[in-house]
Amino acid sequence: MSRRILGLGAFLALGVALWFLPLAREAADFPIFYLIFLYQMFFWIAQATSWNILTGYSGYFSFGQAAFFGVGVYTSAILVARYDMNFFLSVPVGGVMSMLLALVMGFVAFRLRALRGEVFALLTLAVTFVLAALARLSSFIDGGQGRAIAIPEYPEFLGEYADFIFRLGLAIAVIAVATAYGIQNSKFGRGLFAIHDDEDVAEALGAPTFRYKMIVLGLSGLLAGAAGAIHSLQISYVTIEETFSFSIPLFVILMSTLGGRQHWLGPVIGAAVVFTVQDRLAGLGYGDLSQILLGAVLILSILFMPEGLYLRIRSRLRLTLLIFGLALLVQLLFDLGGTVLTKLVWAMLAVFIVLVVPTRLLSRVPWVRPAPPARGGLAPIPEPAAVVKEKEKEMRT
Amino acid sequence: MSSVSDIRGTPGAAHPDGPVTAILETQDIRMEFSGVHALDGVTLSIGRGEIVGLVGPNGSGKSTLINVLTGMFVPSGGRVRFEGSDITGEPPHAVSGLGLARTYQIPRPFESMTVQENVAFACMFRSKGLGLSDAMDAARTYLEFTGLSRVAHSVPSQINLHQRKFLELARALATEPKLLMLDEVLSGLNAGEIDESVEMIRKIHGSGVTLVVVEHLMRVVTELASRMIVLNSGRLLAEGPPGEVMRDPEVVKAYLGKEHA
Numbered sequence: 001m002s003r004r005i006l007g008l009g010a011f012l013a014l015g016v017a018l019w020f021l022p023l024a025r026e027a028a029d030f031p032i033f034y035l036i037f038l039y040q041m042f043f044w045i046a047q048a049t050s051w052n053i054l055t056g057y058s059g060y061f062s063f064g065q066a067a068f069f070g071v072g073v074y075t076s077a078i079l080v081a082r083y084d085m086n087f088f089l090s091v092p093v094g095g096v097m098s099m100l101l102a103l104v105m106g107f108v109a110f111r112l113r114a115l116r117g118e119v120f121a122l123l124t125l126a127v128t129f130v131l132a133a134l135a136r137l138s139s140f141i142d143g144g145q146g147r148a149i150a151i152p153e154y155p156e157f158l159g160e161y162a163d164f165i166f167r168l169g170l171a172i173a174v175i176a177v178a179t180a181y182g183i184q185n186s187k188f189g190r191g192l193f194a195i196h197d198d199e200d201v202a203e204a205l206g207a208p209t210f211r212y213k214m215i216v217l218g219l220s221g222l223l224a225g226a227a228g229a230i231h232s233l234q235i236s237y238v239t240i241e242e243t244f245s246f247s248i249p250l251f252v253i254l255m256s257t258l259g260g261r262q263h264w265l266g267p268v269i270g271a272a273v274v275f276t277v278q279d280r281l282a283g284l285g286y287g288d289l290s291q292i293l294l295g296a297v298l299i300l301s302i303l304f305m306p307e308g309l310y311l312r313i314r315s316r317l318r319l320t321l322l323i324f325g326l327a328l329l330v331q332l333l334f335d336l337g338g339t340v341l342t343k344l345v346w347a348m349l350a351v352f353i354v355l356v357v358p359t360r361l362l363s364r365v366p367w368v369r370p371a372p373p374a375r376g377g378l379a380p381i382p383e384p385a386a387v388v389k390e391k392e393k394e395m396r397t
Numbered sequence: 398m399s400s401v402s403d404i405r406g407t408p409g410a411a412h413p414d415g416p417v418t419a420i421l422e423t424q425d426i427r428m429e430f431s432g433v434h435a436l437d438g439v440t441l442s443i444g445r446g447e448i449v450g451l452v453g454p455n456g457s458g459k460s461t462l463i464n465v466l467t468g469m470f471v472p473s474g475g476r477v478r479f480e481g482s483d484i485t486g487e488p489p490h491a492v493s494g495l496g497l498a499r500t501y502q503i504p505r506p507f508e509s510m511t512v513q514e515n516v517a518f519a520c521m522f523r524s525k526g527l528g529l530s531d532a533m534d535a536a537r538t539y540l541e542f543t544g545l546s547r548v549a550h551s552v553p554s555q556i557n558l559h560q561r562k563f564l565e566l567a568r569a570l571a572t573e574p575k576l577l578m579l580d581e582v583l584s585g586l587n588a589g590e591i592d593e594s595v596e597m598i599r600k601i602h603g604s605g606v607t608l609v610v611v612e613h614l615m616r617v618v619t620e621l622a623s624r625m626i627v628l629n630s631g632r633l634l635a636e637g638p639p640g641e642v643m644r645d646p647e648v649v650k651a652y653l654g655k656e657h658a
Contacts, residue, residue, distance in 0.1 A: 203469075
């Protein structure tokens, strides 16, 4: 229990510290680019987390992330541009609109038992296409020309534009991750994991599965929509092709799967790694290479790291830190060039290569003794206090 | 499991010579799957405190009947009453909350949870559900009862069939049922394990739970059950004390074919 409170405290402290990061911009000549970069990372963390509480936790595979995201984007864009609505109000409204869409989808899909499994996935995909077509046809929404978005007025304490968007992104990422954390550590979360494993049995043992699926789908839509509404500012010119793009579901699937779908930290780590690698390689002019690389990373991790980066890192923590440190050190010592971020990208890739090696192979390396692969699924069972104390004693001696 | 044993003292419990109060009644249950009549008008009654053996050849509708009674299937016709109230069409989680539980013939544990978490899940979602950590504590009682304490922290894929069957039982008991339906809980077990299970079933019954035992192994059912219900092609074929029912020529015919009748 105390470990949980400690973790929660650390999480909140990190959030607060990041909130004041823009101050470093003036104090230490911190480039604005980093703030925008971090904003985009937060955006992906929010999207991946939104997807993961639905698909990772409950097992209902969704290709509909772009639909939820897009409804948020367009709701905010239309309300602000057409009806002069306060931008800050348009964010929750965008989220709610997206949630309503999710609930309608859920009501149809979950009422009909036939719509389980892949049929649900196809339904979410179909809804995305229908929405894109609707936006293209209706000049009220878009009409095919795209929609420009002006930066709204906002209170001064939020700083310059970069500070402002950074803080908005931080807020939505913290809310999304806190939601995922809260769900995982609740009865509701256990219900979702049970639905993932065997929905009929969960229902037979007393879990109200229909209600649970509706709630989690609604929450997923709400988070994706709100993050989308915020993102409409960053893209400043909204187009149908970019909004209802298939790359959004693909990226959240990639991020969550790489990071680990059955833990709240999985999509956070996955989003941070995938976004950094993809953005930096594209920045270096290796856009195509990054696509191939990410594809390979996905295949390798499905095959050899099904529990995801998070659980793998936890079971090989020292090795991870060692390789990460070494990779950074080598780059610094030999002055291989590149910015801090590119150095991080190479270090991440080095760590990935070490992590993806199966435990069986790794244990043949003489001086490495990897822990057995971590169990997927639920958070670890809280150990009785006596056992923990004994373990601490062992570690001291 | 103090709360289960309370049932014994409640008014309406079976009297030695008075009429037995029904805990579960069905009336003309029909279940049709795209033209096939899996159940074709089943009317039966389970008395409080009974052990009823539900038998019948493969495909006779036993499993379908359990699915209808627990709310997993909504019947095409007929009514189900549990403790006097109509539960036809109620969702399974509501039926479970009223005190009607089942086990699965092929164990269906939650594979991503440990044995203890599996049982704790049932403690969380029963009618007076517990919180996360209380449920983990409460689960220990049921693990001890079924002899699974040693494997509490294993995941289901690490335990053997016998233990998986008992996990089914522990999880069903953790819902604090008034009526428990055991779907072939003994199939696939060896002789020693069967004896152990029979002992356990008797203990469960002794704590005040009404039991419906679906079973292929005739020897065991006749030994356990106070009454037998025989299904054949979705219809009630015979009903009565085990000895009598097993001599019924119709039943013998359904089981062994015509030449033995």
